[in-house]
Amino acid sequence: MGREWEQHDEVEVDATPEQVWEAIASGPGIDSWFMGRTEVEPGEGGSVRTDLGGYVMESEVTAWEPLRRFAYRGDEGPDGRFVAFEFLIEGREQGGTVLRLVTNGFLPGDDWEDEYDAMLKGGAMYFATLVAYLTHFPGRTATPITVAAPMTSDARAVFDRVPAALGLAADPAVGDRVRAAPDGLPAIDGVVDFVNPDAIGIRTRDALYRFIAGFRGPMIVTHHLFAEDVDRTGTEQAWRAWLARLSA
Structure with missing residues (x-):
């Protein structure tokens, strides 16, 4: 079938x-x-x-x-x-x-x-x-950042910690303001622009941040950074460390 x-x-x-x-x-x-x-x-x-x-x-x-x-x-x-x-x-x-x-x-x-x-x-x-x-961002191009969290026995629990880690309510809504300072990463100052049970999206003046629960696997971040001179390798390492802390 x-x-x-x-x-x-x-x-x-x-x-x-x-x-x-x-x-x-x-x-x-x-x-x-x-x-x-x-x-x-x-x-x-x-x-x-x-x-x-x-x-x-x-x-x-x-x-x-x-x-x-x-x-x-x-x-x-x-x-x-x-x-x-x-x-x-x-x-x-x-x-x-x-x-x-x-x-x-x-x-x-x-x-x-x-x-x-x-x-x-x-x-x-x-x-x-x-x-x-x-x-x-029409006509511009972004540096893509895609990083998976470490495998855990309860991957969903990791995603459920995202709102608190970003200073949001437990059930964020489109239009909510976001002001967060993730360790080792640029500050995030923007607005929630997408929410469903498996994803949270945030838009800032120079980025689209996406946090995804993942299907039968670990949580994933897939971000699009429109700032110039993004250190892709360093940024991925910083988000990988952020996800590791969230998963601990």
């Missing part, structure tokens, strides 16, 4: 079609809102390769129509598992751009429900992060 699934998202942003295309169809653009580091080989039959720090997701480009349509599909597993993405861009005469995203795939097995729920929540967070990028 298993489940075929499909998710539709749509938004209108002030960014130009060119800015939207760069965000969804180039490595530096995808790095500015998605996890890991991505390389895009352009053109139909090309590839999208996302390195998550040891695990690499490989996809084939199935549609390449600059400023209009971009689609790719992940390699299919032996059990039929796959995920595919299709982005549709429509410029508006009065300005702005409509972006539509269709995500679909197949989840194998009889216990697909939990994974399906996690994928929907994760997809919602990443689409919201893409919208935040196009709304607040």
Whole structure:
């Protein structure tokens, strides 16, 4: 058994079609809102390769129509598992751009429900992060930071400590102010811009911070830093130490 699934998202942003295309169809653009580091080989039959720090997701480009349509599909597993993405861009005469995203795939097995729920929540967070990028940082590119917490017997408990560690209420809401000074890291002064049961997002003037519960694994931070001259290695080490303290 298993489940075929499909998710539709749509938004209108002030960014130009060119800015939207760069965000969804180039490595530096995808790095500015998605996890890991991505390389895009352009053109139909090309590839999208996302390195998550040891695990690499490989996809084939199935549609390449600059400023209009971009689609790719992940390699299919032996059990039929796959995920595919299709982005549709429509410029508006009065300005702005409509972006539509269709995500679909197949989840194998009889216990697909939990994974399906996690994928929907994760997809919602990443689409919201893409919208935040196009709304607040169009035309800029970020240094991506993706770090996992140490494995523990109760990974969920680590995520549940995040609000207190950031000076937030136990159940933060979109719009809550954030002023935190994580040890060894720049101060965070911004606003909560995304919340669901598995993720908390914070936007500052030069960053998008994302804290994710993780599915059947450790908590993850996946941040996008738009400041210049970011020391990526040093910043990842500092967030790894922050997660270790949170997990202790």
